[in-house]
Amino acid sequence: MPGMTITEKILAKHAKRDSVVPGENIWVDVDVLMTHDVCGPGTIGIFHKEFGRNAKVWDRNKVVIIPDHYIFTADEKCHRNIQILRDFVKEQDLPFYYDPEFVSMNPGKPNPYLDPTKTKYKGVCHKALPEEGHIRPGEIMLGTDSHTCTAGAFGMFATGVGNSDAAFTLGTGKTWLKVPPTMKFTFHGQIPPYLTAKDLILAVIGDISVSGATYKSMYFAGEGIGSLTLEDRMTLTNMAIEAGGKNGVCDVDEKTLNYVRARSRIKTWEVYTDDKNAAYDYEGDYDLSIMEPMVAKPHSPDNKDTAHNVRDVKLDQAYIGSCTGGKITDMIMAANILKGQQVKIPTYVVPGSTEVHADMKRFNLRGVLKGPNEKSVEDILSDAGCSMGASGCSACLGGPADTFGRLNRSEVCISTTNRNFPGRMGSMSAAVFLASPLTVAASALTGHITDPREFITSPIETGMAGVK
Numbered sequence: 001m002p003g004m005t006i007t008e009k010i011l012a013k014h015a016k017r018d019s020v021v022p023g024e025n026i027w028v029d030v031d032v033l034m035t036h037d038v039c040g041p042g043t044i045g046i047f048h049k050e051f052g053r054n055a056k057v058w059d060r061n062k063v064v065i066i067p068d069h070y071i072f073t074a075d076e077k078c079h080r081n082i083q084i085l086r087d088f089v090k091e092q093d094l095p096f097y098y099d100p101e102f103v104s105m106n107p108g109k110p111n112p113y114l115d116p117t118k119t120k121y122k123g124v125c126h127k128a129l130p131e132e133g134h135i136r137p138g139e140i141m142l143g144t145d146s147h148t149c150t151a152g153a154f155g156m157f158a159t160g161v162g163n164s165d166a167a168f169t170l171g172t173g174k175t176w177l178k179v180p181p182t183m184k185f186t187f188h189g190q191i192p193p194y195l196t197a198k199d200l201i202l203a204v205i206g207d208i209s210v211s212g213a214t215y216k217s218m219y220f221a222g223e224g225i226g227s228l229t230l231e232d233r234m235t236l237t238n239m240a241i242e243a244g245g246k247n248g249v250c251d252v253d254e255k256t257l258n259y260v261r262a263r264s265r266i267k268t269w270e271v272y273t274d275d276k277n278a279a280y281d282y283e284g285d286y287d288l289s290i291m292e293p294m295v296a297k298p299h300s301p302d303n304k305d306t307a308h309n310v311r312d313v314k315l316d317q318a319y320i321g322s323c324t325g326g327k328i329t330d331m332i333m334a335a336n337i338l339k340g341q342q343v344k345i346p347t348y349v350v351p352g353s354t355e356v357h358a359d360m361k362r363f364n365l366r367g368v369l370k371g372p373n374e375k376s377v378e379d380i381l382s383d384a385g386c387s388m389g390a391s392g393c394s395a396c397l398g399g400p401a402d403t404f405g406r407l408n409r410s411e412v413c414i415s416t417t418n419r420n421f422p423g424r425m426g427s428m429s430a431a432v433f434l435a436s437p438l439t440v441a442a443s444a445l446t447g448h449i450t451d452p453r454e455f456i457t458s459p460i461e462t463g464m465a466g467v468k
Contacts, residue, residue, distance in 0.1 A: 001019075001195045002190060002273020002275075002277055002278060002279040003064075003274070003276065003277040003279075003280045004019060004275055004278055005182040005217065005219060005273055005274045005275075005279075005280075005426050006018050006155065006249050006272045006287065007157055007179075007180060007182055007217040007219070007249055008021070008022070008069055008179060008182070008271055008278075008398060009272040010042075010138055010139075010140060010157040011026060011085040011140075011157060011177065011179055012030055012110075013138070013270070013302060014028035014029045014030075014140050015027060015028045015029075015400050016026070016029075019051065020179045020269035021179060022179050022180060022182075022207035022281070023179060023181075023306060023312075024045055024178065024180065024216070025176065025177070025178050025179075026177060026179060027174055027175075027176055028140055028174065028175060028176075028179075029140070029173060029174055029199070029290065029400050030062070030140050030141070030142055030169050030173055030174060030175055031062060031139035031140050031141060031274060032062055032064060032134055032135075032141040033062060033063050033064070033138065033141070033142050033143070033166060033169050033170060034063075034066065034125055034129060034134075034141065034142070034143035034145070034148065035064075035143065036061075036066045036067055036068050036069060036145060036225070037067040037068065037069055037070060037078070037081045037082050037085060037300060038069045038070070038081070038111055038144075038145075038337060038397075039145065039162075039163055039166070040065060040081070040084070040144065040146035040309075041081050041084040041427050042086075042119070042143055042163040043163045043166040044167075044409075045163075046083060046086075046163055046229070047165055047167040047170045047171060048433075049168075050167060050168075050228045052154065052333075052441070053173040056207045057092050057094070057170050057171070057172060058169075058170065058171060058172055058173035058268075059173055060092060060094050060095065060316045061095065061096075061111075062134075062173070063096065063170065063417065064096040064097075064125075064134050064195040065085055065089060065094065065098070065105075066097075066098045066122055066124070066125040066128055066129070066385060067085060067098070067099070067100050067121070068123055068124050068128070068392055069392070069397055070099050070403075071103060071110070071383050071392070071393075071394045071400050072109060072112060072120070072361055072389075072392065072403070072404060073109060073399060073400045073402050074107065074108050074109040074400070074402055075400040075402075076105075076107065078400065079103055079104065079105050079415050080105070082099075082100065082103050083361060086099065087098070087230050091393065092148075096111075096132070096134070097424070098121060098122040098128060099120045099121065099346070099389070100119075100120075100121040100362070101121065102117065102119070102121070103156065106319065108400065110222040112389075113202070113337060113354065113389035116140065116354035116355070116357035116391065117354070117358045117363070119354060121391075122352035122353055122354055122355070122391075123351065123352055123354050123355075123356070123391030123392050124193055124322070124323045124326065124352045124353055124391070124392060124393055125323075125358070126148070126151070126234070126238065126323040126352075127146070127149055127234075127323055127327060127352040127353040127355075127356065127400050128254060128353050129141075129151060130151065130154060130259070130260075131263065131355050132263070132265075133263040133264045133265040133266075135151045135154045135158075135260070135263075135264075135347050136154065136156060136264050136266060136269040137154055137155035137256065137257075137269050137270065137271045137272070138155065138156060138269050138270035138271060138272055139434055140156070140176060141158040141159075141425040142157075142159060142160075142161045142165070142175060143158070143159075143161070143166075144160070144162070144163060145160050146160040146241045147160065147241060147324075148160040148161075148325055149237050149238065149240045149245065149246075149247045149248045150234050150238040150248075150323060151228065151237070151238055151248050152237035152240070152245040152248040152249040152250065152389065153233035153236065153248075153249065153256075154230075154250075154252070154256055154257060154259075154260060155250065155252035155272065156249075157247055157249070157250065158237075158247060158435065159168075159246055159247045160326075170286070172187040172309060178215065179214050180215055180216050180247070181217070181244040181280075181281035182216065182217040182218075182219050182272075182274075182278070182279075182280050182281060182283070182285075183208075183213055183216050183217065183245075183280065183282040183284070183438045184219045184221055184280045184284070184287075185218065185219065185220050185284045185286065186221045186222040186224075186284045186285050186342045187200060187221070187222040187223075187224025187225055187281075187286045187288055188224055188285065188286065188287050189223065189226045189227075189286065189287060190196075190223070190224065190227045190288065190447060191223055191228055191232075191235055191288055191290075192289070193437060193456050193458060193459040193460055194293055194451075194452050194456045195288065195291060195292075195452045196232055196235070196324065196330075196333065196436040196437065196438060197232035197233060197235040197236045198235050198294075198324065198416065198434075198435065198436035198437070199233060199289070199291060199293050199294045199436050200224075200236060200286070200303050201236050201239045201242075201305065201441075202241065202295070202296050202301070202434065202435075203244050203286065203291060203294055204218075204284065204286075204295040205239065205296070205301050205302045205306025206243075206294070206296070206303070207284065207304075208243055208282075208284075209243070209302045210242060210243060210244060210300055210301055210302045211243070211244045212244065212302075213240065213243035213244045213245040213301075214243075214244035214245075215244070215245075215367060216244075216245055216246060216282075217245065217246055217247050217248070217249060218237075218240040218243065218245045218247070218249070219249050219250075219274070220233070220236050220237070220249070220250050221250075221274075222263075224286070224288045225254060225261050226251075227245045227288075228258060229329050229462060230255045230466060231328070231329045231330070231465075232329065233329065234323075235324050235325070236248060236250065236271055237250060238323055239324065239418050242301040242302075242418060243301075243302075250278065250281055251273065252271045252272075252273075256466060257271075258467065259467065259468055262468040264322065265349070267430065269422050271306070273344050276348065280309075281342060281352065281466070284304075291305045291449050292307070292308065292451075293306065293307040293308075293438065293439050293452055293453065294306060294307065294435070294436075295330075295433045295434060295435065295439065295449060296421075296435075297306050297310065297412070297420075297433055298418055298420055298431040298433065299421055299432075300421065301418070301419060301420060301434060305367050305437065306347050306390065306437050306451070307449055307450065307451040307452070308451045310433070310447060310449045311449055311450060311451065312322065312448065312449075313412065313433065313449045314412065314450055315345050315412050315414055315433075315447055315448055316345060316412050316413065316414065316438050317345055317346050317347070317405075317407065317411050317413040317414075317444055318321055318345055318346075318347040318348070318349070318410035318414050318415070318443060319344070319350070319370050319395060319410075319413055319414070319415040319416065319425070319438055319440070320334050320348070320386075320415075320416050320437055320442035321348070321349060321350030321351065321352065321389070321394060321396065321405070321417070322351045322352065322354055322393065322417040322418060323393075323396075323418070323438050324396075324416060324417055324418040325352075325415070325417060325436075325440070326350055326351055326352030326353075326356060326391070327352050327356060327414020327425075327463075327464050327466060328355075328356045328359040328377075328465040329367070329462045329465050330352075330437040330442065331351070331356065331359075331360050331366065331377050331381070331437070332363070332367050332377055332439040332460065332465055333390035333436075333438050333441070333460055333462075334349075334381065334438070334440065334441040335377045335380040335381050335384075335435045335441075336365055337438060337441040337442055337445070337455045337456070338380060338381060338382075338384035338386070338445065339380050339384070339443070340440050341384055341442040341445055342384055342444060342445075343384055343386060343408060344444065344446060344447040344462055345444060345447050346387065347386045347387065347444040348386070348387050348394075348395070348404065349381050349386045349387065349388050349389065349390065349404035350389040350392065350394045350395075350396075350404065350405060351389075351390075351391040352391060354391050355422045356391060357378075357391045357458045359377075359390055359465060360376060360377040360378040360381075361376050361377075361378050362376060363376060363377050363465055364376065365377065365461075366381065366461045366462075367461055367463025367464055368464055376462050380429060382431075387404075387405075388446075390406060391403075392405075395407065395417075395425050396417040396418070396424075396425065396427060397421075397424070397425075398423060398424060398425055398426045401426075403426070405425075405438060406425065407425045407426035407427045407432070408426055408427055409429035409430065410427065410429040410431075411430050411431075411435070412429060412430070412431045412433070413432050413448060414432075414433045414434075414435055414443045414444075415432055415433070415434060415435070416434075416436065416437050416439065416440050417432070417434065418434070418435075420432035420433065433449060435449075435451070436457060438452035438456065439451070439452050441456060442455050443456075
């Protein structure tokens with residue numbers, strides 16, 4: 001009998017079985033359920049309809065609600081959604097709700113937080129979940145957001161679900177899954193200074209297509225993955241869904257454990273590894289020493305090319321942010337390229353979380369606390385002419401017309417976000433190129449798509465940023 005993969009072992013444990021095989025349908029216990037302001041109201045409505053208006057959630061300590069998508073807007077429906085969440089949290093006495101307290105039902109756009117360290121609001125759910133101690137190896141997390149698979153970077157099974165599935169889990173603590181087969185992607189060598197995980201995942205998706213991993217587990221392995229920062233691994237697993245993946249997952253190492261030990265609200269967990277005789281649906285190998293900075297051209301994440309090949313594409317806008325490109329290490333990488341220079345096109349910067357925003361204010365270019373005469377990461381980006389936004393999803397999902405950084409015309413944008421379908425960042429007539437924070441920053445300086453190797457001469461240090 002073949003061995004099992006990380007994903008299969010986690011699912012077997014939560015199904016109370018010794019083993020499972022791909023294709024089996026199983027009931028599993030869920031450790032964490034997350035929802036936000038876009039899908040939360042729908043999930044709550046179904047929960048009330050099917051379980052009763054006075055029903056209680058299965059475990060109040062395992063439900064996390066994080067408003068993050070449509071926060072800084074005057075749209076009244078967006079404000080209403082947040083109020084629905086507040087009412088449900090009060091009704092259920094839920095302890096893990098991260099409220100944007102500056103949002104009210106009053107007309108007009110709410111003022112952003114004045115200090116990112118003095119607000120209950122946390123920003124993008126996928127970044128805030130590990131920061132707030134809700135993510136651990138070996139667990140199962142469901143979220144009403146397709147990029148919930150981000151948490152697989154921590155060695156857990158995390159996947160997005162619809163409102164009906166989420167409502168069922170709210171009431172029962174269980175869900176019904178088909179065991180996915182595993183695709184293994186092995187990266188050899190050490191990550192070069194001009195590449196990030198964004199380049200790696202764009203290469204993979206370009207090779208297998210946006211449907212190549214449909215309902216499969218994408219396992220990212222090899223010494224190359226070990227050389228990535230923990231935050232960069234989150235970019236890999238985040239974009240597993242862009243290939244149709246059910247989940248993405250990475251091995252657990254000391255980088256993972258140090259972070260989880262410092263953050264987790266629960267002090268015990270189980271680390272799983274692939275058996276040596278585990279069976280894979282597909283295996284792909286990549287040599288990091290010969291890979292190049294990548295982009296995904298409009299209008300699909302699998303429309304890959306090298307940044308060098310599309311260097312003649314003129315740009316109207318650059319965007320650095322989202323759950324894929326708004327982490328503190330992403331910001332440090334961009335700032336190292338932009339230091340002492342001026343962007344040539346409008347460049348929007350959106351921290352992925354309020355913690356990232358706070359770190360941007362206190363860290364220097366080397367990812368350590370800045371000295372009294374040093375500039376912060378935020379200072380450097382602002383000095384370069386970038387427009388700084390409050391943390392959140394912002395223009396990654398388009399949003400209302402008043403959303404910060406939204407594409408409202410036929411602009412051509414290069415972005416660290418994860419999707420470039422027509423209308424994803426706003427206007428249906430806009431064109432979005434996906435790229436790493438290094439490539440986006442380099443392109444912002446020239447006004448056309450630019451290979452970051454033109455600006456990078458040595459490795460970029462990230463120090464303690466995103467480590468604990």
